[in-house]
Amino acid sequence: MDFRSDNTSGVAPAIMAALASANQGTASSYGADEITARLIKRFAELFEREVAVLPVATGTAANVLALAALTPPWGVVYCHADAHIATDECGAPEFYSGGAQLARMPGEHGKITPDTIEAHIGGAGIVHHCQPAAISLSQSTEAGTIYTPREIAAIAAVARRHKLALHADGARFANAVAALGCAPADLTWRAGVDALSFGATKNGAMAAEAVIFFDPARAAELGYRRKRGGHLLSKLRFLSAQLDAYLVEDLWLANARHANRMAAKLGAGLAALPSARLRHPVEANEVFVELPEAAICTLAAQGFGFHRWGGENATCLRLVTSFATREDAVEQFVAAVGRQLTRP
Numbered sequence: 001m002d003f004r005s006d007n008t009s010g011v012a013p014a015i016m017a018a019l020a021s022a023n024q025g026t027a028s029s030y031g032a033d034e035i036t037a038r039l040i041k042r043f044a045e046l047f048e049r050e051v052a053v054l055p056v057a058t059g060t061a062a063n064v065l066a067l068a069a070l071t072p073p074w075g076v077v078y079c080h081a082d083a084h085i086a087t088d089e090c091g092a093p094e095f096y097s098g099g100a101q102l103a104r105m106p107g108e109h110g111k112i113t114p115d116t117i118e119a120h121i122g123g124a125g126i127v128h129h130c131q132p133a134a135i136s137l138s139q140s141t142e143a144g145t146i147y148t149p150r151e152i153a154a155i156a157a158v159a160r161r162h163k164l165a166l167h168a169d170g171a172r173f174a175n176a177v178a179a180l181g182c183a184p185a186d187l188t189w190r191a192g193v194d195a196l197s198f199g200a201t202k203n204g205a206m207a208a209e210a211v212i213f214f215d216p217a218r219a220a221e222l223g224y225r226r227k228r229g230g231h232l233l234s235k236l237r238f239l240s241a242q243l244d245a246y247l248v249e250d251l252w253l254a255n256a257r258h259a260n261r262m263a264a265k266l267g268a269g270l271a272a273l274p275s276a277r278l279r280h281p282v283e284a285n286e287v288f289v290e291l292p293e294a295a296i297c298t299l300a301a302q303g304f305g306f307h308r309w310g311g312e313n314a315t316c317l318r319l320v321t322s323f324a325t326r327e328d329a330v331e332q333f334v335a336a337v338g339r340q341l342t343r344p
Helices: 015-021 032-049 059-070 094-099 114-120 149-159 171-178 222-226 237-271 293-301 327-341
Strands: 052-056 075-080 101-105 131-138 165-170 193-201 210-211 284-288 316-320
Touching: 015 032, 015 237, 032 052, 032 237, 052 059, 052 222, 052 237, 059 165, 059 210, 059 222, 075 293, 094 101, 101 237, 114 149, 114 193, 131 149, 149 165, 165 171, 165 327, 171 193, 171 237, 171 316, 193 316, 210 222, 237 284, 237 316, 293 327
Parallel strands: 075 101, 075 131, 131 165, 165 193
Antiparallel strands: 052 210, 193 210, 284 316
């Protein structure tokens, strides 16, 4: 039973079928195909407005291309200290933007607040300093929590006041939308988000994400950045086919709802056990639980997959569920933890 990441799951059958269908016959290259054209229309319907859409193969590509278009080389991007762009992208945001800096900020349960952002913004108009340029949120966060539309709007107000762009890293955007039950537009442009990295790989795709700009005029240079950065696939229809199938009949939300349900069940089961403490609220598909070292070692020896969160000696585990997580796997893990915690 593997709870290491939602990246460890396979491909949703409907998406695999779409890839097989896209493999029939020939199609125009570099995004000039019918599937990509259909996908752009589908995204416009999903977000209830015209949007600029660039399919890419990785979440890192989506994040860094979006931020590079929003941030000059002398810019500053404000983000949570644990944000993926700050901890897990090997300097790619700085590289693709030509040198922009990341300002890492603290915040409980993976979130940054308007007050924290205000306290960190500085140097505007001073030629010796990098200039405030953008704010980046993770939705859902690295702690598995979710920004509500009201929270995003409050941060967007700070962004507008300081003339900053607002970006959302939506690697797990589906989980947030599914959990809140709101329209995708409510979590993005209606709340003040300028650009979204729309994730699919963690939620059933093979390898497909999208850069979405809610004002197409601001995305004028994105195509060139994608090509120059090596992220324009010649057979782009295979990326678009995944995303298209992902959105058809709300597969993306069905997959996310299942993952969220499994995480809620896992979190509730663990919270009820003695000596187990949840570090963050369980709002999407990630569970962070602190357990005794002896219990962790035994669980690892029994073959359960998980990550120690905070280093190899940490006693906090990150457990991630996916569209493919089985309910009996959750029950077996909770039972195994319970046996360890109730041993005489």
